[in-house]
């Protein structure tokens with residue numbers, strides 16, 4: 126968390142609210158290190174106008190007037206919030222951008238697995254090149270997905286979380302997409318057929334689009350909220366994630382950890398095809 130729909134929701138709202146604004150001052154908490162260094166970060170960002178905000182995989186990229194980008198990666202517990210007036214009761218604030226209209230953007234991170242960095246145009250290109258195809262890009266095909274899956278010897282659940290294979294998918298949406306596509310999470314990547322990949326890409330697109338419409342997922346920890354503090358609603362529409370009974374056939378849902386990530390699947394709707 127946050128995955129593609131949450132990051133997309135944040136990027137869209139930041140773009141709408143920050144585009145054309147100038148960053149007047151920057152504060153970085155003394156216990157935090159922005160990259161490449163806090164000093165360089167502050168110098169590179171102060172006084173710059175924001176051209177746009179967009180998402181690449183699970184990164185938020187804020188484009189500045191000189192072509193540099195501010196990158197925020199939220200990892201597990203990162204949060205970006207906009208404040209019209211005073212900064213409210215937000216803990217673990219690491220970076221504050223003060224804008225020319227009095228609005229403030231705070232980046233907070235409880236467990237500090239996230240990242241705040243300034244990137245040159247070249248570094249931004251290199252970042253984008255590291256990621257696999259974007260699932261919502263119309264140019265992404267199931268043939269591409271199958272080809273990339275074949276390069277990794279693992280199961281399909283692990284493969285979907287691999288950002289080099291496909292961008293932006295995390296545990297929740299991988300779990301729900303596999304359920305919709307009726308694919309067992311333990312299926313080997315080498316056994317995913319073109320027909321499977323076609324169904325899987327459709328399912329991935331379907332869950333991601335639905336979640337974006339609903340503003341993403343907010344779990345019980347309330348860690349994810351949009352920049353105005355609003356919770357997402359996809360958690361009320363999970364397909365199989367966190368469920369005990371299969372909503373399609375009523376079977377007991379299996380819960381198992383794959384690479385430490387809780388995975389839900391229905392053994393009768395998603396049988397493992399033994400070959």
Ligand SMILES: [Zn+2]
Pocket residue numbers: 371372373374375376391392393394395
């Ligand atoms: Zn079922």
